[in-house]
Amino acid sequence: MRELRLGRKIIGTLIKNSAYNPQRIILDFFALVARCGILLFLYKCVYNWKGSNINNTSYQVIAWSIFLYFIVSIMRPRDITDAIAQDVKTGSIEMILNKPIHYLSYRFYTTIGTGLYSFFILAPLGFLAMALTLGIPSTMTTHAFVLTCTIVGFLCIALSLIVHALLGVLAFWMEDITPVYWIVDKFVMVLGGSYLPVAFFPPVMYQMAIWSPFGAMQFITHTVYDSWAAKAWNMIGIQLFWTLLFGLTLLIVFRKAKERISVNGG
Amino acid sequence: MWKELKFAWYAISMNLKNSAELRTSFLMSVVGMALNNIAFIAIWCVFAKVVGNIGGWTVMDVVAMQGITALNFGVVFSLLNGVEKISLYVGSGSFDRFILSPKNLLSRVLVSSLGISAIGDALFGVICLGVYITFVHLSAINFVFMFMGLITSTCLLFAVMLLVQTVSFYVLDPRTATRGLFELFFTPTLFHGGAFQGWMRFVFTFIIPSLLVGALPVEVVKSVSWPQMGLMAVLSLLWLILAVKLFYRGVKRYESANLVTFGS
Numbered sequence: 001m002r003e004l005r006l007g008r009k010i011i012g013t014l015i016k017n018s019a020y021n022p023q024r025i026i027l028d029f030f031a032l033v034a035r036c037g038i039l040l041f042l043y044k045c046v047y048n049w050k051g052s053n054i055n056n057t058s059y060q061v062i063a064w065s066i067f068l069y070f071i072v073s074i075m076r077p078r079d080i081t082d083a084i085a086q087d088v089k090t091g092s093i094e095m096i097l098n099k100p101i102h103y104l105s106y107r108f109y110t111t112i113g114t115g116l117y118s119f120f121i122l123a124p125l126g127f128l129a130m131a132l133t134l135g136i137p138s139t140m141t142t143h144a145f146v147l148t149c150t151i152v153g154f155l156c157i158a159l160s161l162i163v164h165a166l167l168g169v170l171a172f173w174m175e176d177i178t179p180v181y182w183i184v185d186k187f188v189m190v191l192g193g194s195y196l197p198v199a200f201f202p203p204v205m206y207q208m209a210i211w212s213p214f215g216a217m218q219f220i221t222h223t224v225y226d227s228w229a230a231k232a233w234n235m236i237g238i239q240l241f242w243t244l245l246f247g248l249t250l251l252i253v254f255r256k257a258k259e260r261i262s263v264n265g266g
Numbered sequence: 267m268w269k270e271l272k273f274a275w276y277a278i279s280m281n282l283k284n285s286a287e288l289r290t291s292f293l294m295s296v297v298g299m300a301l302n303n304i305a306f307i308a309i310w311c312v313f314a315k316v317v318g319n320i321g322g323w324t325v326m327d328v329v330a331m332q333g334i335t336a337l338n339f340g341v342v343f344s345l346l347n348g349v350e351k352i353s354l355y356v357g358s359g360s361f362d363r364f365i366l367s368p369k370n371l372l373s374r375v376l377v378s379s380l381g382i383s384a385i386g387d388a389l390f391g392v393i394c395l396g397v398y399i400t401f402v403h404l405s406a407i408n409f410v411f412m413f414m415g416l417i418t419s420t421c422l423l424f425a426v427m428l429l430v431q432t433v434s435f436y437v438l439d440p441r442t443a444t445r446g447l448f449e450l451f452f453t454p455t456l457f458h459g460g461a462f463q464g465w466m467r468f469v470f471t472f473i474i475p476s477l478l479v480g481a482l483p484v485e486v487v488k489s490v491s492w493p494q495m496g497l498m499a500v501l502s503l504l505w506l507i508l509a510v511k512l513f514y515r516g517v518k519r520y521e522s523a524n525l526v527t528f529g530s
Contacts, residue, residue, distance in 0.1 A: 023442035030446030034453040042461040046317055055316055176291040178383065179298020186305035195457070196309045200316045 006101050007109040014113030015120075028074055028118040032126065036070040039195060057199035057225070060134050064224040065197045067130055071123050072153065072220055075115040077160035080107055081181050084168025094261065104254060107168075108161055139224055148232040149223045155239040160188075160217045162246045169250065172257040184214070192218025199225065210235070213242040270370050274377045278345055281380035292382055299386025300393070307332050307394070310458050323460030326402055327484050331459050333394025334412075335480035338420045340388025342427060347381035349424065352431035353440035362522050372513065408487050414495060415483030418502040422478045425505040426451055428513055435516030455479040475501060 018024055040063050047059040054062075084107055087093040097103050139145060167184060170177045189195070191209040198209060198221055209215030216239045222228055286292050310328040314320070343350060352375060355361040367374045395412070398404075404412070430447045434440030454462075454470055459481025462470055470477045478498055486494050 023439045027442045027446045027449075031449050034450040038454050039457065041466060042457055045463055045466065046320060046461055049320065050317060175288060176294060179294045179302070182298055182302035186302050190305050190308055195306075196313050200312060202312060202315070205312065 003101050003105055007105060010106070010109040011113035011116065014110060015117050018114065018117035024114075025118050025121055028122055032070055032074065032122060035194075036067060036126075039066060055199050057197070058137075061137050061139070061224050062197045062199060063134055064130065064137060064140065065193060065199070065221045066195075067126060068220045068223065069192055069194045069218055071119070071126060072156050072160075072218065074119050074122055075112070075157055076118075077111060077115070077157050078164050078181075078185065079114065080111040080161055081164045081168040081177065083107055083111065084165060085171040085177050088168075088171040097258075097261070104165060104250065107165060111161060112157075137224055139226055139228060142229070144229060144232065145223065148228070148236065149220065151236055152219050152223060152232075152239065155236065155243055156217055156220050159213065159239060159243045159246065162243060162250055163213060163217065166246060166250045166253060169253050169257050172260050187212075187214040188217050191215040193221035194218075198222055210238065213246065216242045270373050273369055274373050277377035278380065281377070285380055285382050295382045296386040296389060299383040300390040303332065303336055303387065303390040306456055313458060319460075320458065321460030321463055323458065326398055327460070327488070328458060329394050330398040330402075330484045330487070331480040332456075333391045333398060334416060334419060334483050335391070335455050336387045336394065337391025337416060338423045338479055340384045340386070340391055341420050342424045343381040343384035344388060345380070346376040346424060347384065348376045348378035349427050349431055350381070351375075351379050352428075353434040353444040356434040356520065357440045359522070361520055365517070365520070365522075371517065372510065404487070407490055411490055411495060412483070412487045415486050415498065418495075418498045419479050419483050421506050422475060422498075422502040425502065425509040426475065428509040429505070432509065432513045432516045435519045450474065451476055452479075455481075459484060472501075475505065478502065 043062055043066070044059060047054065047062075052058060084093075087096060087107075093103065096106055099106060140149075163184070164181075167177060167181050170180060174180070191205070191212060191214045193201075193209070198206065201209060216235075219235050219239055222231070222235060307329060310332070311325050314323070314325045314328060352361075355364070355375070364371055364375050364378070399409075427448065430444050430451065433443055433447060437443045451474055454474070454476035459477065462477060462481065467477065471482065478501060482494070482498055486498060
């Protein structure tokens, strides 16, 4: 209970801090325009040439799928890897370990708190821009969509945080975790449906996206397709499975990692 | 000029030796980055397979585009990695040490850092271009155009990076501003080149010159068009001149932070 109260405090303080420092939101805005905006224009051009349907999917659905990927990315759960790695490299982890909160919870809260402000500003703005320019697909207007999308979105962030925290904890054993981080990041990018929407995936790649944790971190991109209603609870189950498995692994690995800490004082 | 080049080479080799000291980390960074880049090839190859031929671009063209972009990026961000750090130097006040140096200011800044992971990009670029050359059977003239395309596009990438970093002298939070601007420029260079048509092609050639980094060099190699090559060279040169001029103008606005720093 006390940890939760502290967590709320950390998130609240970081949101206030972000509100006074608008640089981050500027960067996120540029990133959203550069990646998502230009990509959507490109797909628009491709659809103009190739017709209104590619692989039985309309531009509207593709665009929303890509948009949801980038909106979840604004929360930046990936940043936790670098934060943990820096704590380990600089030795500042020993100070945080003394706080009345579990180290991993502390890092989860700070990562969420840092990304939440941009998310609260850019997600509604982006949603509005998308709705006004492209309209909302019929698949997104059902009650089931709102419920399942919320659950999937929450699990996407939770799973991403856990997997990326696990990568960060590897810094206890590895000198430089960046290459591992890049490879995982690119697996998520490819199987999550960022530049290439899941509707375009060949069958083998689609199965990989469904059953691998990399795809599960971005299941939110599946929610706008017609087939979602039939698959929703199955996919939520897969996400839950990966979240629990990686959560447990993280706790075990972190326990082992703590044994390696040597406090030098000073 | 010769002295400056000699100094630049000395600084680069010292940086390389310094980085190679941590051998495992060095090798992992290089190999990791090369593997990491495969993702873009995978994405656009599947895209080309599903959507078909767009703007006359085949899967091999995408491989060549990724290769050229990675090689350009690798060269600029490994050997001249200091250009990426200008915003950091200006923001932290550690730019003073470059101004006080008796060497040429720009060359001193450029070779102040070596990007290890970018060596992996360059390696990946060479592999991609090797694959492209093997499968497409280029003629001698195609080779010449590829070489010229690589030089002009590397110049352009460097020029834009320098220009973006020059913004550091004019804004309060240089790191964020330069990262955002560079993202806006560089992200389209990784997209399928054939998909840029009409007004988007115009915008991303003349206003935000992203297509000059990877897509246009590929098209020049294919078409063996001297006017197109000339246009690329002229644009790259103009961006380079503009970037260097604005950099020196920007330096005049720099106010010393009296931060004492040592080292490279």
